[in-house]
Amino acid sequence: MYKIVNKTELVPKIKIFEVEAPEVAAKSNPGQFLIVINGEKGERIPLTLCGYDTKKGTVSFAFHEVGKTTKDLGKLEPGQEIDNVTGPLGNPSEIKNFGKVLCVGGSVMIAPLLLQSKALKEAGNHVTTVLGARSHPFIMMEQEAEKYSDKVIISTDDGSKGYKGLGFLKELCEKEKFDRCVVMGPVILMKDVSAITKPFNIPTIVTTTPIMIDGMGMCGVCRVTVGGKMLFGCVDGPEFDGHLVDFDELILRQRTMLPEERLSSVLAEMHGGCKCGRHKA
Ligand SMILES: Cc1cc2nc3c(=O)[nH]c(=O)nc-3n(C[C@H](O)[C@H](O)[C@H](O)COP(=O)(O)OP(=O)(O)OC[C@H]3O[C@@H](n4cnc5c(N)ncnc54)[C@H](O)[C@@H]3O)c2cc1C
Ligand code: FES
Known part of the structure; x- marks a missing residue:
């Protein structure tokens, strides 16, 4: 326990x-x-x-x-x-002095992204961290980001704080000449950021989150296509080259269990939530 x-x-x-x-x-x-x-x-x-x-x-x-x-x-x-x-x-992130690193995080994945920002800063990199969320109240860990980065940029989908959307990133990449980009967040964020960094030839590492069962390479559920090869998110990843990942397939695969997930959520609500016996619903 x-x-x-x-x-x-x-x-x-x-x-x-x-x-x-x-x-x-x-x-x-x-x-x-x-x-x-x-x-x-x-x-x-x-x-x-x-x-x-x-x-x-x-x-x-x-x-x-x-x-x-x-x-x-x-x-x-x-x-x-x-x-x-x-x-x-899974495999640890590659942490070394790359030079100028752009770290982009969205929603809950900002928390693990900041562990990378911290390690990359300690390795001597100049770190720019972008915190993304759908709107102002959902921007999290701003103080921690300030601590572990040289520069922090906020972006919200609705523009309620910082930049609206990711439009600013192209100009930022032009200006800053990043040596590496790390993205953690919803698949659509990883897809969009990878599309922006590709013309600038900025090596871009994304953390994939396919549906997993064992997490140890046995079940094959976590398949991700990278550069035309079928790889396993759990043992070959979870980080991959964002310019090679088939994000559209990843999105489809993540939705495979949607009807069952919705049903399980509804049944749990109807029957009073958790049945583990250790807390009230
Ligand atoms: C390697 C890896 C690392 C992850 N790290 C985090 C993390 O740090 N924090 C975090 O909150 N979540 C993370 N996830 C996603 C997390 O595992 C799922 O949100 C969780 O399993 C949902 O379980 P549930 O029963 O509450 O919801 P479910 O009923 O299983 O799903 C509810 C909703 O969440 C979506 N969902 C379910 N699984 C995933 C998934 N793998 N990726 C994206 N959306 C999903 C479903 O499509 C559905 O809309 C990670 C997933 C992987 C594979
Ligand atoms: S989760 Fe089973 S092989 Fe990756």
Whole structure:
């Protein structure tokens, strides 16, 4: 069992947990992910590491409450325990001095992106971090971004704070001559940013989040096409060259289970939410 030692709501429906998991923390690196299981019959959900503390023996992950499992997870409180936290899984991010790095994060994935911004800054890079969200109240971790970056830029879909949309990025790439770009967020964000950086030949690394089951290369569910080759998100990724990923296929594959996911959410609401017995619905 894995005890929750800290819980913070970053913005509505996005929470971050710090959990005791000393063996996982000891091996963790930026870019890797965990598989979390809440409840004896709980679903396995992959969540990206957004922090680890080897002295305290803890790991942190942020999650967006989008369906049954993440909503149930969000009801747990510090002192309660999670049944399983497996990891670290996937390959660590490449961290070295590239020069000028552009880090672009959207929504919940801003939290793990900042772990990379921090590591890239410590490796000597000049780091520009873009925080993206649909509107002003959903911009999160601005202070942390300031701490780990040389420059922070805000972008919202509705223009309620910072730039409206991603139109500014083209001009920024022209002006700044970045040596590398790292993108974490919704697939559409990774697709759009990769399309912008491609004409500038800026190597662009995206973190793919295909549906996963085992997270260890056995089931084949997490297939992603990269440069015409079929790769597994869990063991070959989750990071890939954004200029080679078939994002349209990734979007289609992510939607494969949509009817079942919706049904599971509706049934959970109808039958009073979580059945793990450790908290009230
Ligand atoms: C390697 C990896 C790392 C991830 N890291 C994070 C993270 O750090 N924080 C976070 O909040 N989420 C992350 N995800 C996505 C997360 O695993 C899903 O949101 C979660 O499994 C949803 O479970 P659920 O039962 O609550 O919702 P479900 O009922 O399974 O789904 C609810 C909604 O979320 C969408 N969804 C489900 N799975 C995914 C997915 N893999 N990618 C995108 N949308 C999905 C569905 O299409 C549906 O619209 C990651 C996924 C992968 C593969
Ligand atoms: S999740 Fe099963 S092979 Fe990747």
